[in-house]
Structures are given as structure tokens and as C-alpha cells.
Amino acid sequence: MQKLQQLYEGKAKKVFATSDPDLIIQEFKDDATAFNGVKRGQIAEKGIVNNQLSCHLFRYLESFGIKTHFVEELSPREMLCKSLKIIKVEVVMRNIAAGSLVKRLGFTEGTELPYPIVELYLKDDALGDPLMNDMHAALLGLASPDELEFIKQQATKINSILKDYFLGKDLKLVDFKLEFGKHKDEILLGDEISPDTCRFWDKSTNKKLDKDRFRQDLGNVEDAYIEVRHRVMGV
Amino acid sequence: MQKLQQLYEGKAKKVFATSDPDLIIQEFKDDATAFNGVKRGQIAEKGIVNNQLSCHLFRYLESFGIKTHFVEELSPREMLCKSLKIIKVEVVMRNIAAGSLVKRLGFTEGTELPYPIVELYLKDDALGDPLMNDMHAALLGLASPDELEFIKQQATKINSILKDYFLGKDLKLVDFKLEFGKHKDEILLGDEISPDTCRFWDKSTNKKLDKDRFRQDLGNVEDAYIEVRHRVMGV
Numbered sequence: 001m002q003k004l005q006q007l008y009e010g011k012a013k014k015v016f017a018t019s020d021p022d023l024i025i026q027e028f029k030d031d032a033t034a035f036n037g038v039k040r041g042q043i044a045e046k047g048i049v050n051n052q053l054s055c056h057l058f059r060y061l062e063s064f065g066i067k068t069h070f071v072e073e074l075s076p077r078e079m080l081c082k083s084l085k086i087i088k089v090e091v092v093m094r095n096i097a098a099g100s101l102v103k104r105l106g107f108t109e110g111t112e113l114p115y116p117i118v119e120l121y122l123k124d125d126a127l128g129d130p131l132m133n134d135m136h137a138a139l140l141g142l143a144s145p146d147e148l149e150f151i152k153q154q155a156t157k158i159n160s161i162l163k164d165y166f167l168g169k170d171l172k173l174v175d176f177k178l179e180f181g182k183h184k185d186e187i188l189l190g191d192e193i194s195p196d197t198c199r200f201w202d203k204s205t206n207k208k209l210d211k212d213r214f215r216q217d218l219g220n221v222e223d224a225y226i227e228v229r230h231r232v233m234g235v
Numbered sequence: 236m237q238k239l240q241q242l243y244e245g246k247a248k249k250v251f252a253t254s255d256p257d258l259i260i261q262e263f264k265d266d267a268t269a270f271n272g273v274k275r276g277q278i279a280e281k282g283i284v285n286n287q288l289s290c291h292l293f294r295y296l297e298s299f300g301i302k303t304h305f306v307e308e309l310s311p312r313e314m315l316c317k318s319l320k321i322i323k324v325e326v327v328m329r330n331i332a333a334g335s336l337v338k339r340l341g342f343t344e345g346t347e348l349p350y351p352i353v354e355l356y357l358k359d360d361a362l363g364d365p366l367m368n369d370m371h372a373a374l375l376g377l378a379s380p381d382e383l384e385f386i387k388q389q390a391t392k393i394n395s396i397l398k399d400y401f402l403g404k405d406l407k408l409v410d411f412k413l414e415f416g417k418h419k420d421e422i423l424l425g426d427e428i429s430p431d432t433c434r435f436w437d438k439s440t441n442k443k444l445d446k447d448r449f450r451q452d453l454g455n456v457e458d459a460y461i462e463v464r465h466r467v468m469g470v
Contacts, residue, residue, distance in 0.1 A: 104365045105357060105375065117370040122340060130339045133368045135352040140340065 001080070011037065012050070012196055018080070022183070023071060026051075026079045028192070034215040036128045043214060048076045049225040050194035055079055056233055057162070057193040064161050066154065068189040069181065084181025084190045088142050090121040090129060091151060093159040094175040098199055098212075100131070101175075110206065116159050118152050123179070150187055151180050158189065167203065169231040174199035195225050236315075246272065247285070247431055253315070257418070258306060261286075261314045263427070269450040271363045278449060283311045284460040285429035290314055291468055292397070292428040299396050301389065303424040304416065319416025319425045323377050325356040325364060326386060328394040329410040333434055333447075335366070336410075345441065351394050353387050358414070385422055386415050393424065402438065404466040409434035430460050 003025055004017040011033045016025040028047035033040050051073070058070035069081040094117045097107035120137050121129045138145055155178050166173045176198035179191035191197065195210040202209060208216075209224040229235060237254040244250075246268045251260040263282035268275050286308070293305035304316040329352045332342035355372050356364045373380055390413050401408045411433035414426035426432065430445040437444060443451075444459040464470065 101371075104362065105367060105371055106359065106362050113374060117374060119368060119370075124341065127339065127341050131366055131368070132340060133354060133366070135354075136340055139348060139352060 012047075013192070022083055024081050024083045025074065026081055026192070028054075028077045028079070032196075032211065032214050032221075034211065036125060039215070041214060043225065044222050046196070046222070046225055049229045050192055050196055051077050051079055052235075053194050053229055053232060054192040058189070060165065061158060061161060061189065064157075066158060066161070066189060067186065069183065081190070082183045082188060084183050084188060086123070086179060086181040086190065087147070087151070087187070088123040088140075089137055089148070089151065089180070090123050091155040091178045091180070092119040092121060092175060093117070093155050093178070094119065095159070095163055096172060096174040096199075096201070098174050104131075116156065116163075118155055120148075120152075121177075147187060154178075154180070154187070154189065162193070166200065166232070170203040171209065171228065171231060172201040172203055172206070174201055195228050200228055247282075248427070257318055259316055259318045260309065261316055261427070263289075263312045263314070267431075267446065267449050267456075269446065271360065274450070276449060278460065279457050281431070281457070281460055284464045285427055285431055286312050286314055287470075288429050288464055288467060289427040293424070295400065296393060296396060296424065299392075301393055301396070301424060302421065304418065316425070317418045317423060319418050319423060321358070321414060321416040321425065322382070322386070322422070323358040323375075324372055324383070324386065324415070325358050326390040326413045326415070327354040327356060327410060328352070328390050328413070329354065330394070330398060331407060331409040331434075331436070333409050339366075351391065351398075353390055355383075355387075356412075382422060389413075389415070389422075389424065397428070401435065401467070405438040406444065406463065406466060407436040407438055407441070409436055430463050435463055 002019040006014055007017050008015040012029055012031060014027040018025060028051040030042045030044060030046045032043045055073040058068045061068055069084055071080040071082060074080050094101060095113060097111040098109055101107045102109045120132050122132050123129060134148060137148055163173045178189060180187050181190045198210060199212060200209040208218060209228050213221045213224050238260055239252040242250045242252050247264055247266060249262040253260060263286040265277045265279060265281045267278045290308040293303040296303055304319050306315040306317060309315050329336060330348055332346040333344055336342045337344045355367050357367050358364060369383060372378060372383055398408045413424060415422050416425045433445060434447060435444045443453060444463050448456045448459050
């Protein structure tokens with residue numbers, strides 16, 4: 001299996017073809033963006049931390065029967081994955097009010113939600129990834145109603161698994177974003193699971209240990225990513 | 236039954252108490268606002284047209300068993316209504332892509348939707364009436380899940396009834412907003428149904444005959460309102 005041409009460069013990752021048409025390589029960059037690309041920067045070692053954490057968490061989820069695109073950790077920044085036809089829906093799970101729940105809907109930051117909530121966003125940079133409801137997603141032909149239901153159920157399961165796991169590492173899983181895609185008619189969890197895509201707060205102090213440190217200029221961004229890796233993986 | 240003190244002044248209506256605590260009076264103004272109050276103006280006779288049309292349409296819906304707050308047309312600008320505890324959800328029904336479906340989600344204006352879609356917005360001027368999903372509405376305690384389901388069903392029924400009705404008047408009902416409230420534990424349709432709250436396009440030419448003429452500075456705003464009344468009520 002050989003690394004071939006670059007297929008795509010995103011905000012935080014590059015994707016490469018391989019000699020096996022069913023497999024691709026995700027290469028994690030240190031580039032950081034926020035507010036739909038308006039704010040840009042670098043977070044040293046972020047690509048390494050995010051790749052290592054994502055590999056670890058995909059393995060953990062697989063052990064619960066969650067099917068993911070993860071195949072193998074190739075190097076500190078490289079993950080071998082099953083190739084996916086990405087479903088253009090970002091699924092956000094929320095346990096504690098933060099981010100757009102505060103800004104758009106007026107929740108008080110830090111409010112523990114009585115039950116986890118699921119949100120769907122249209123994956124479209126030009127439109128700024130707008131919130132949508134189930135009917136919008138169906139109407140846009142992003143997924144069939146059954147597929148959408150499956151994705152929401154998977155996201156809810158993943159949240160249950162990860163919320164408890166992180167709490168055991170003294171981290172509150174505030175909210176996070178998931179992406180799914182199709183590989184040979186099977187829907188798999190794709191993308192990454194990292195402080196770029198999750199909000200993590202320290203269990204006791206509520207200190208933010210995720211990309212909000214970059215978004216909100218809170219400082220010690222690199223340390224936060226490394227702290228999460230240390231708590232989760234012990235390294 | 237006497238008209239008593241003003242209870243509330245909104246963007247397009249004033250609400251007055253009456254000597255009967257179960258009844259209020261809606262008085263329709265000529266004031267027009269758009270973009271959450273940023274654009275302001277007056278549309279001559281709008282209050283009269285909207286009151287007359289709303290009374291007419293509430294009567295029509297009642298004849299199909301839809302329960303509304305409408306009691307009686309008191310004067311050209313005044314409607315006697317059952318008092319409501321307003322449910323802070325704006326329900327939008329859409330048949331043809333326009334407005335936020337185009338701006339937020341990238342639909343092409345004028346696309347006929349394969350089936351009507353329902354959207355929920357948080358009725359909150361300070362937040363700009365943001366879109367929400369069913370879980371947000373439940374979480375905000377705006378209505379119980381059963382109440383929300385009932386409201387969505389009513390909105391869907393009302394759309395079926397009105398879409399056909401307007402088509403018989405050579406008007407396409409593109410989309411419209413409904414508000415509901417509780418009166419003695421019963422959920423009633425409230426507010427108004429008018430070119431302020433509906434998009435109407437001419438069946439043949441797609442000429443806009445609603446508040447979009449004001450929003451988009453298309454001219455002949457007054458004429459459009461009067462044209463809709465004429466087509467619907469013959470006056």
C-alpha cells in the first residue's frame with residue numbers, strides 16, 4: 001500500500017490516495033482556523049495530538065461495535081482510513097450549553113442539559129455550515145430518512161460511550177461534532193475526534209481544554225491539547 | 236364588552252384588554268418593519284387589509300375545524316380575540332423555496348418543494364428569531380413534545396387548506412408563519428394571516444404580492460396588499 005497523490009486539502013487535514021482504491025490517508029496539519037476560516041493560526045504539534053487521539057478514540061469506539069473509517073495509525077500525523085463518500089451533514093451532540101447554543105438560542109454557558117441533544121448542520125463552507133432540521137436534510141437529499149435516523153442514533157450512542165470515558169479522565173465532554181460517510185453501502189464514522197472537534201472542560205474547574213482557547217484567545221493552546229492527550233492516553 | 240388599557244404594542248399590532256378577562260382586542264397598525272426591525276416604514280391601509288384578510292381566513296379555517304383565537308371583527312382595524320398565553324415558537328410552513336431557505340441553505344428561489352416543510356423558530360426579537368430543531372424547543376421548555384407535535388400537525392393541516400384556497404384565487408402560497416397560544420388549556424391558532432406573514436406570488440407571473448415588496452424595495456407595496464384582498468375577498 002503506497003501513498004499516492006493528494007486528493008483534497010481541508011482546513012486541518014490533507015487527504016491522499018493510496019494504491020488501494022478502498023483506502024485513503026488522512027494527514028493531520030498544525031493549521032488552526034475558526035469562525036469559518038476568518039481566524040487563522042498554527043497550534044504546534046496539534047496535528048500529532050489530534051491524529052493520536054483520534055486513532056485511540058476510534059479504536060475505543062470500535063471496541064463497542066461502532067463502525068468507523070479507522071484502519072491503522074501509520075505515523076504520528078498519518079491515519080490510514082477506509083475511503084468514504086462523505087455525507088454532507090455535521091452532527092453535533094451536546095451535553096452542556098456552550099457555543100452556538102449560547103449565542104444563537106440564549107442558553108447560559110455551562111448549563112447541564114437534562115438530556116443530550118442532537119443537531120444537524122449542512123456541511124457547506126460557503127454557507128457557513130448552517131443549522132438545519134431533519135426535513136431540510138431530507139429535502140437537500142443529503143441522506144435518506146433511514147440513513148439520517150441511523151446517523152443520529154450512532155451519534156447518540158457515541159456520545160454515551162465517550163461522555164463516560166472522558167469523565168473517567170476528569171474531562172467533561174461538553175459537545176462535539178461528528179461526520180459520517182458511506183463505504184460500500186455501509187455508513188461509517190469518519191473525520192476525527194479531537195480538541196478541534198470536541199469541547200472538553202476540566203471536571204473540577206471547567207477550564208477549557210480545546211479549540212475554544214484558540215477561538216477566544218485564552219492562551220496556552222498547545223498545552224491544552226497536550227493535556228487532553230496526557231489525560232486520555234497517559235503520554 | 237369594553238376596550239380597556241393597552242397591554243402590549245408589537246411591530247404591527249397593538250393589543251388591548253377588554254372588560255372580559257378572556258378576550259382581548261388586536262388593533263392592526265400600518266407600521267411595517269423588516270430584518271428584525273432594522274428597516275422601518277409605513278404601508279398605507281395595511282392595518283385594515285391585514286385585519287380584514289385575517290378575519291376572513293380565520294373564519295375559513297374555523298369552517299374546517301381549525302381552532303383559532305378569532306371571535307369577531309369589531310372594526311376595520313380591530314379584531315376581538317380569545318386571550319392567549321403565546322407559545323414562543325414561530326412555525327413556518329414552506330411550499331416553494333424563498334427567503335431563508337435560499338439565503339441560509341442555498342436553495343434556488345422558486346424551487347417547488349416535493350412536500351411542504353415545517354420549521355420552528357424561537358420567538359425572540361433580541362436573538363433575531365433563530366431557527367431551532369424539535370429538541371431545542373423541548374429543551375427551552377417552550378412546549379411539551381405532545382404540544383409541539385400538535386402544533387406541527389395543525390400547521391400542516393392549515394397549509395393544505397390555505398394552499399388550495401389561495402390557488403383558487405390565482406395566488407401561490409409560497410410560505411407563511413403561524414403562531415399558537417393556549418387559552419384555557421386549549422391550543423389555538425393566534426396572531427394574523429396576511430401579506431405580512433405569508434409570501435404570495437401570482438400564479439402565472441410569480442409577481443410578489445406580499446411584504447417582500449417592502450423588504451426588497453420593489454415598489455407598489457400598498458397595491459400588492461390591496462390586490463391580495465381583492466383576489467381573496469372580492470373587495
